[in-house]
Amino acid sequence: MNIENKKSRRKTWEHPWKYKESFLVVLELIFLGLIFEVLSGGKGAPLLKWPVNMGVGAGMVLLLFIIYYGFKSRPMVKWLSSVPAAISAISFFALVVLLLGFIPQDDANANRYLKLLGLTHMKNSWLMMVSGMYFLTSLGLVALRRATPIRRKNLGFLLNHAGLWITIAAGYLGAGDLMRLNLTVLEEHGGMSQAVNQRTQQSYTLPFSVKLIDFNIENYNPKIAILDGRTGSVVFEDGKFLQFIEQGLKATLMDWDVEVLEYEPATFMNEKGYYKTDSVGNAPAAYVKAINSISGEEKEGWISCGSFRVMYQHLALDNHNFLVMTFPEPEKYSSDIVIDDGEREPLSLTLEVNKPFKYKGWKLYQLSYDERMGKWSMVSVIEAVRDPWLPVVYFGIFLLLGGALYLFWIGREIKE
């Protein structure tokens, strides 16, 4: 405590700078960021594209090396690579992320002053840019300071600091080269190569075409539930999950003991009831029996969630409670596609959620389908993503993973 008091007699802005100066610098940077944003008319910082981003990245690295090796004994550089500067940079970044976390982003009806200050598009605002630059400068200099001379005991430190620097810098610089396109393909149509940019809504021609052979959905079984006619919503009992319908299922729903006597996953309905069919638009149906455990009252009949071809059917238990079948939810969906670049042999493959396919610098994802048509959807939406900076980001991420394991293993040991 005494040492602190003595130090505080140092005048503000007199070196060595500590917390006070660091946070004053941050305050200035906040103003700088807001002023830039207002001058840009609330349009945010420009996204850098190839090769400008590469140049900026190389420039940043070069500048850090020059500053460090040329001026490392200057008080200013010493301060930038000090912990108070680091903490002020972390706090500044955290403040920006906090605003991002609290203010609804990209809201069309946002307050125009918030918009002018960049607070409704934080992720590409000047404020984010300025805080990111301050963060990277401080982080970069710290990493360089520990990296020279390179020592084994600094390994964890380097993995964490250099890893974070590379991840953030590459993520930021690569944002302008990132392309995320939606490609809508239809069954019984030729190959499509016209896609739409998700961010700009502009059309883009892919260097290959994609043809949809078949779109498949595997559904979970529908579930059984009680619908309260007064509220129009399904009754959840103590947050218990609804049960899947299957032949012979016995379940207790509220006061009713329910048994599924018959279950058919694909049916049509006529005057006699539901019958099995493979035709388009079929719906699952179940014949159920419900016994009230208090009054002993018995009800039985067909229920079905229906489809665009089959009528919805419930079983009335009393005046306002109905036994219903929910719509089956997709368990997995996939597209059998053929990719053709006009040069090589066309490629047949299946795209599935969580299983993207890499092709000529693009990554293709199963994104969505025509949900109204469900398992008869003839449409599949495929996302095509190109992110040339990804390997650099991944390199940073893997350094960080190593750093995290190191941190776990070594813990606080180094300093004590």
Next chain:
Amino acid sequence: MDWINFPAFAGITFLSWISGATLVNFSSKKKSLETAGTLLVIAGIAALTLFVVMLWINLERPPLRTLGETRLWYSLFLPFVGVITYFRWRYKWFLTYALALASLFLMINYLNPETYSKTLMPALQSPWFVPHVIVYIFSYALLAASSLVAVKGLYQLYYREINLKVLKLADNLVYIGFSFLTLGLLFGALWAKEAWGHYWTWDPKETWAFLTWLCYLGYMHFRHFQPKKVKAPLWALSVAFIVLLICWFGINYLPSAANSVHVYGD
């Protein structure tokens, strides 16, 4: 092997853990008792592993679909990490804490088996699902413990004499918790690239997870720079936990989080 056999396996596991933890904690420096305790804990883990393997074979799919099945994995992984940490750091409290948490999950499964499946949306059906969630749950558990320790420290600071051991303990918890937090965040990013096309989209949960991460990062730097200062880090730890809580379930109520892929429930 089926859920019908669960009570037997859970019972064996629970008994091995509770006797193992007792031996480890009250061995009063008798090496042989401590070793016996550790072995009992490992035996409990082995019994539960056997159950999971048999269940997997029986179901003909990885038992990762229902919430009950996920809890089973928590109960398996928590003690596993507890034992590894124990071998490395000799933290008895930590092993005990992991075992207690795992037993709690076993208990929930015993009382409320939910053996019927709950649907899992296709995007969640990924090998990343389990590590991502388990690492996070574990990290949150550790950071929660660090905040408890910090509150204890604040109490000591204002009403008693502060014992600096309190901050050391908090630091150790934060360091291990932070490394898991980092792993969770990065696993999430790697998974997101496979499932949603990009590793970082500023989804509200991502935003708050990153914010939590920055808070603990700030704490660690502050502690490193001024290890003698006590009041500020104790307060910082308590506040960081509030951010963590917002990230954990608070974001479900934030207006900015209306479209998050992480908002669960109806």
